[in-house]
Amino acid sequence: xxxxxxxxxxxxxxxxxxxxxxxxxxxxxxxxxxxxxxxxxxxxxxxxxxxxxxxxxxxxxxxxxxxxxxxxxxxxxxxxxxxxxxxxxxxxxxxxxxxxxxxxxxxxxxxxxxxxxxxxxxxxxxxxxxxxxxxxxxxxxxxxxxxxxxxxxxxxxxxxxxxxxxxxxxxxxxxxxxxxxxxxxxxxxxxxxxxxxxxxxxxxxxxxxxxxxxxxxxxxxxxxxxxxxxxxxxxxxxxxxxxxxxxxxxxxxxxxxxxxxxxxxxxxxxxxxxxxxxxxxxxxxx
Amino acid sequence: xxxxxxxxxxxxxxxxxxxxxxxxxxxxxxxxxxxxxxxxxxxxxxxxxxxxxxxxxxxxxxxxxxxxxxxxxxxxxxxxxxxxxxxxxxxxxxxxxxxxxxxxxxxxxxxxxxxxxxxxxxxxxxxxxxxxxxxxxxxxxxxxxxxxxxxxxxxxxxxxxxxxxxxxxxxxxxxxxxxxxxxxxxxxxxxxxxxxxxxxxxxxxxxxxxxxxxxxxxxxxxxxxxxxxxxxxxxxxxxxxxxxxxxxxxxxxxxxxxxxxxxxxx
Numbered sequence: 199x200x201x202x203x204x205x206x207x208x209x210x211x212x213x214x215x216x217x218x219x220x221x222x223x224x225x226x227x228x229x230x231x232x233x234x235x236x237x238x239x240x241x242x243x244x245x246x247x248x249x250x251x252x253x254x255x256x257x258x259x260x261x262x263x264x265x266x267x268x269x270x271x272x273x274x275x276x277x278x279x280x281x282x283x284x285x286x287x288x289x290x291x292x293x294x295x296x297x298x299x300x301x302x303x304x305x306x307x308x309x310x311x312x313x314x315x316x317x318x319x320x321x322x323x324x325x326x327x328x329x330x331x332x333x334x335x336x337x338x339x340x341x342x343x344x345x346x347x348x349x350x351x352x353x354x355x356x357x358x359x360x361x362x363x364x365x366x367x368x369x370x371x372x373x374x375x376x377x378x379x380x381x382x383x384x385x386x387x388x389x390x391x392x393x394x395x396x397x398x399x400x401x402x403x404x405x406x407x408x409x410x411x412x413x414x415x416x417x418x419x420x421x422x423x424x425x426x427x428x429x430x431x432x433x434x435x436x437x438x439x440x441x442x443x444x445x446x447x448x449x450x451x452x453x454x455x456x457x458x459x460x461x462x463x464x465x466x467x468x469x470x471x472x473x474x475x476x477x478x479x480x481x482x483x484x
Numbered sequence: 485x486x487x488x489x490x491x492x493x494x495x496x497x498x499x500x501x502x503x504x505x506x507x508x509x510x511x512x513x514x515x516x517x518x519x520x521x522x523x524x525x526x527x528x529x530x531x532x533x534x535x536x537x538x539x540x541x542x543x544x545x546x547x548x549x550x551x552x553x554x555x556x557x558x559x560x561x562x563x564x565x566x567x568x569x570x571x572x573x574x575x576x577x578x579x580x581x582x583x584x585x586x587x588x589x590x591x592x593x594x595x596x597x598x599x600x601x602x603x604x605x606x607x608x609x610x611x612x613x614x615x616x617x618x619x620x621x622x623x624x625x626x627x628x629x630x631x632x633x634x635x636x637x638x639x640x641x642x643x644x645x646x647x648x649x650x651x652x653x654x655x656x657x658x659x660x661x662x663x664x665x666x667x668x669x670x671x672x673x674x675x676x677x678x679x680x681x682x683x684x685x686x687x688x689x690x691x692x693x694x695x696x697x698x699x700x701x702x703x704x705x706x707x708x709x710x711x712x713x714x715x716x717x718x719x720x721x722x723x724x725x726x727x728x729x730x731x732x733x734x735x736x737x738x739x740x741x742x743x744x745x746x747x748x749x750x
Contacts, residue, residue, distance in 0.1 A: 250661065253665055257667060267647055278667055281666075281667055282667060283663055286665040288662045288665065293658075293691070293692055294659055294663060295688065296687035297682045306668075307666040307667055310666060310668060310669070355666060356666065359666070
């Protein structure tokens with residue numbers, strides 16, 4: 199397990215020109231070890247810039263990114279070593295597939311790590327199985343697969359490096375509900391199997407509510423919220439102030455609460471159903 | 485990765501505002517003249533004309549110098565060739581090579597011609613956006629349509645190519661980041677290894693270029709694009725009084741410089 203910590207991270211695009219833009223403004227937080235954290239915010243709020251600092255694709259202008267208490271830019275083994283520990287899955291990762299076979303593509307990361315052929319083989323098969331890519335697909339060209347399969351192969355390509363921190367930037371964008379749920383379930387499974395820390399960047403409040411235990415909220419380059427789901431999405435949520443919404447079902451329950459019904463905050467449809475059934479049986483709603 | 489193409493410096497000077505067709509025609513005339521001038525006086529007047537336009541356009545001098553700098557080596561090489569391989573009166577001799585007075589003049593002429601050529605063409609691309617240049621080219625070549633040259637299609641292809649340069653360069657940056665996140669290493673290793681390291685970038689880039697081309701083609705079909713149909717444009721190019729003035733003025737001035745100075749003896 200690894201502890202990822204961000205201290206007063208600031209990033210300015212095109213510094214000193216007319217186009218200067220403060221993409222990150224003194225952002226600080228710690229990712230809970232082994233936890234599942236959701237990162238939400240509007241387009242352009244700095245989410246993508248932030249995650250690219252976490253594995254050293256971008257170098258902080260000010261502030262630090264610490265992995266197990268050590269600045270990632272001062273570690274022995276260089277920044278490449280950090281990228282194997284902090285896995286980053288980009289948006290639309292299927293567009294980076296390039297190998298002749300699915301197997302070779304998933305093996306790209308582990309091979310770059312310098313693992314032995316045996317270890318690479320084991321990691322590839324494990325990662326493929328985890329994302330539901332059957333053995334029969336490993337020999338196929340990744341370009342023959344369906345969109346959802348390609349996405350899962352690309353995610354497996356990062357998981358095969360077995361990073362202890364896994365960051366996913368909008369991994370479910372453009373997928374149907376079943377595909378979304380499949381991928382997020384697989385990410386959960388990876389977290390439990392490896393004891394890994396997960397950071398999920400998402401536009402879907404429902405996805406975040408269902409899977410994350412903590413939520414980070416970015417707005418105009420600032421970290422404006424950092425707390426457990428119950429706090430950020432709770433009845434007195436401040437998300438509305440920055441134009442973000444709580445999950446729909448939470449919003450409905452908030453309305454019920456305001457009209458005087460004895461309901462407590464819920465974040466998933468299942469929890470809502472359970473609570474309503476309980477209330478109906480107890481005669482709480484009449 | 486930084487792809488600098490389309491070095492347009494937006495501005496509002498007279499040079500910027502002049503009709504791109506006028507600029508293109510005058511540019512061609514200017515280049516033709518550069519190769520016909522045979523006297524220093526001609527170069528002096530052409531240089532003065534160029535300096536006037538540079539001053540008016542407010543293009544920073546460092547930008548022009550940057551264009552010239554890249555050609556210093558070629559300039560040096562060609563002028564040395566000219567200096568030593570032109571027959572004439574001996575200037576000095578090193579080893580078995582003889583420099584001549586005629587060679588010296590030829591070398592100076594080459595330097596003047598090439599540098600003025602570079603500055604002149606840079607001025608055109610610095611003050612005219614690529615899209616305007618393409619439009620101007622299409623309009624100027626329009627008569628060739630009679631000869632069944634597909635001018636409109638060629639211009640459309642150029643426009644699309646120019647439009648997609650920034651898109652693909654952004655895409656390249658994204659793919660590079662994604663492969664770096666998987667431990668790809670582009671900076672170390674032998675030349676061979678580095679070339680191999682490009683495969684994970686080039687394959688996805690090509691795939692994405694073809695996908696975009698396909699999507700664009702479908703989108704154009706959906707809007708009933710037909711290359712044979714005449715198209716109107718949002719910003720119609722219109723010659724203004726100033727454009728006619730500049731065009732006529734220069735059409736008189738440039739040949740006058742040529743004919744006037746070539747008869748002189750310096």
